[in-house]
Amino acid sequence: MIDLVKYPVITQKTYIALFKNDQYTFDVDVRLTKPQIKKVFEKLFNVNVISINTHIPPRQKIRVGLAQGFRPQYKRAIITIKEGQSIKYLTLKKKVNL
Template sequence: MNVLRYPVATEKAVNLISKNNVITYIVNLRATKQEIKKEFESLFKVKVSKVRTINSPTNMRKAFITIAKGYNASDVAMKLKLV
């Protein structure tokens, strides 16, 4: 199962990167928080402190992935070409 689909590049999502060290991703509807955390950590070689998810009315699941202290979400955003 492909857990992470694509990053969100809206203005609000980009502000979360700089202010709260949070990356926003669209994920598989059946993905659990533990699966999201595990795949994100293995892809980007960072530690994740928290994952929050919401199901949108358009049948998509959005994950707010908080990067642990000592790691920078801006570095991940640069790899994803969001910033």
């Protein structure tokens, strides 16, 4: 179950969404559906998931020497959790004026 959630996405945009809207952004397995993502996050992190938005960005071409290929495809999930709850592994101190 842990390998279904690949890693959290920490950028300036996701950092702002975390503090304003209680939204966490993760890259997840492409085959997961929204109900499956909800079950995984509620079991792994013990939080109440309110909504999930997902998108699959277009694949990017890469080139190594003469060989061409594509980067692996991934699904990005933006998860909104209940106000007052947090994912304890991603709790950050608020130091930025939003």
